[in-house]
Amino acid sequence: MFELNSGLQIAEHSGSELGSILNLLEGFLSSLETLAGLSPVEWVRFLLPGVFTLQNIHPLFVHFPIALLSSFFVIDLIGLLAGLSSWRVVASGLLYLGTLLAGMTVAAGFQAAETVVHNEAVHEIMENHEHLGVSVLILAGLLSAWRLIFGVGSNGVANYFHVLVAGLLSLLLIFTADLGGLMVYHYGVSVGAAAESPPNEIGDEHHHTH
Numbered sequence: 001m002f003e004l005n006s007g008l009q010i011a012e013h014s015g016s017e018l019g020s021i022l023n024l025l026e027g028f029l030s031s032l033e034t035l036a037g038l039s040p041v042e043w044v045r046f047l048l049p050g051v052f053t054l055q056n057i058h059p060l061f062v063h064f065p066i067a068l069l070s071s072f073f074v075i076d077l078i079g080l081l082a083g084l085s086s087w088r089v090v091a092s093g094l095l096y097l098g099t100l101l102a103g104m105t106v107a108a109g110f111q112a113a114e115t116v117v118h119n120e121a122v123h124e125i126m127e128n129h130e131h132l133g134v135s136v137l138i139l140a141g142l143l144s145a146w147r148l149i150f151g152v153g154s155n156g157v158a159n160y161f162h163v164l165v166a167g168l169l170s171l172l173l174i175f176t177a178d179l180g181g182l183m184v185y186h187y188g189v190s191v192g193a194a195a196e197s198p199p200n201e202i203g204d205e206h207h208h209t210h
Helices: 002-036 040-047 063-082 085-115 120-150 157-186 192-196
Strands: none
Touching: 063 085, 063 120, 063 157, 085 120, 120 157
């Protein structure tokens, strides 16, 4: 009797799992059918709906220089202190790519500043954010030029000065990102839904329960 009940429970559980798999497969096939009838632009809109809500492309770039240039500093510092030249070569690649994307981010940021609606209080923050962003780009460009000319070495005062400048670059990145977050999350710059919603819809009425 025990074995019979166990067998029935296993069969029932297996049937439930099979039903879930079939539901997932049905949803997947339905999505493919939907995509098949879309134009290329509609494809992108379907797959990346958030991109089409952006007022500018600056948010698409900001995370890359932060991640790349911060990683460059950490890896280069470890490589210098541990005498690992191969790590510093990897750091060089991160620096070059981070500098390129920092340039694209700054360019997109200037374009964004001309298009987003903001008041005088935000304008001052935006100006400081721009100055810091340009400073990051200049420092990254100088470090990249230094690296291309002198290469990577594991000894010498010049190398420690190079890493010191890289640390300053990372610090500026933090302040730059902080001001960007202040504009978006506190003042709602470029956040259309927050700007258009009545105050009582974005206040304390909705809480997440975990």
